Amino acid sequence: MSVAPFDQRDGVIWYDGKLVPWTDATLHVLSHGLHYASAVFEGERAYGGEIFKSTEHSERLRTSAEILDFEIPYSVAEIDAAKRLVLEKNGQKDAYVRPIAWRGSEMMGVSAQHNKIHLAIATWEWPSYFDPAQRLKGIRLDMAEYRRPDPATIPCKAKAAGLYMICTISKHKAERKGYSDALMLDWRGHVAECTGANVFFIRDGVIHTPTPDCFLDGITRRTVIDLARRRGFEVQERTILPAELEGFNECFITGTAAEVTPVAEIGPYTFQPGNMTKVLMEDYMAEVQPKAKAA
Numbered sequence: 291m292s293v294a295p296f297d298q299r300d301g302v303i304w305y306d307g308k309l310v311p312w313t314d315a316t317l318h319v320l321s322h323g324l325h326y327a328s329a330v331f332e333g334e335r336a337y338g339g340e341i342f343k344s345t346e347h348s349e350r351l352r353t354s355a356e357i358l359d360f361e362i363p364y365s366v367a368e369i370d371a372a373k374r375l376v377l378e379k380n381g382q383k384d385a386y387v388r389p390i391a392w393r394g395s396e397m398m399g400v401s402a403q404h405n406k407i408h409l410a411i412a413t414w415e416w417p418s419y420f421d422p423a424q425r426l427k428g429i430r431l432d433m434a435e436y437r438r439p440d441p442a443t444i445p446c447k448a449k450a451a452g453l454y455m456i457c458t459i460s461k462h463k464a465e466r467k468g469y470s471d472a473l474m475l476d477w478r479g480h481v482a483e484c485t486g487a488n489v490f491f492i493r494d495g496v497i498h499t500p501t502p503d504c505f506l507d508g509i510t511r512r513t514v515i516d517l518a519r520r521r522g523f524e525v526q527e528r529t530i531l532p533a534e535l536e537g538f539n540e541c542f543i544t545g546t547a548a549e550v551t552p553v554a555e556i557g558p559y560t561f562q563p564g565n566m567t568k569v570l571m572e573d574y575m576a577e578v579q580p581k582a583k584a585a
């Protein structure tokens with residue numbers, strides 16, 4: 291895999307309706323999206339040439355923009371087609387797909403009523419190295435200092451660039467201490483999610499996950515809940531207090547990038563990734579594979 295910086299790679303990027311050479315997909319420094327974080331994006335994965343839940347991601351992208359008070363000038367079907375096109379032109383099968391929409395340069399103050407809305411879609415090679423034995427060792431999480439904010443203070447249902455400010459700070463701090471990621475509480479002090487993934491716990495055969503009332507209800511999260519229920523596992527979406535961490539046997543995180551990743555430690559608490567986590571990891575990897583087309 292190339293280690294070139296992301297602005298110096300080969301391939302094409304879909305930019306405002308056209309495919310452009312990768313290094314030409316630039317924007318001006320006086321872009322509203324850069325100064326005021328008026329940008330929304332998606333993170334998606336293609337497996338075997340097909341983007342998993344592409345339409346759900348395109349819908350969420352448009353909804354995120356609407357929450358930020360702008361409309362992406364492309365329909366869900368057009369965004370889906372553009373993602374397929376750029377993936378195909380880049381000749382990729384197992385890839386990460388990154389659409390991003392932002393406000394342009396017409397106005398450069400808080401108000402941006404007349405700014406053009408741009409949309410770009412990039413894809414890059416990102417195989418999913420699925421080695422269950424390796425993964426079952428589990429990752430280590432720090433406790434983040436920042437908390438997911440009160441929904442009365444931010445548009446918490448949007449996958450908006452600005453909401454990642456506290457995630458990057460928290461993740462950096464965790465990484466500097468040797469952890470892979472950080473678990474964030476919410477503004478009330480309840481367990482919320484990681485910096486780019488949702489979190490699940492298992493105790494006595496029952497799966498527990500925080501109710502997504504102030505953070506992203508991930509597409510992977512919903513997929514894994516469906517898979518668990520199909521297996522007959524009980525899933526409780528509820529308020530989880532940090533004091534409960536001590537009593538859980540298993541823990542895993544979910545997200546497009548993380549897929550289903552077991553957790554071995556959160557701060558002082560340890561977990562033993564077990565059979566239920568393993569079953570869900572395997573079910574998820576089976577679920578994301580391209581479905582055979584009906585004859």
Ligand SMILES: Cc1ncc(COP(=O)(O)O)c(C=O)c1O
Pocket residue numbers: 333457483484485486487488505506507508509510511544545546547
């Ligand atoms: C903060 C945050 N929470 C949760 C998720 C999981 O969302 P999804 O499963 O839709 O990728 C992500 C990833 O996009 C994220 O960035």
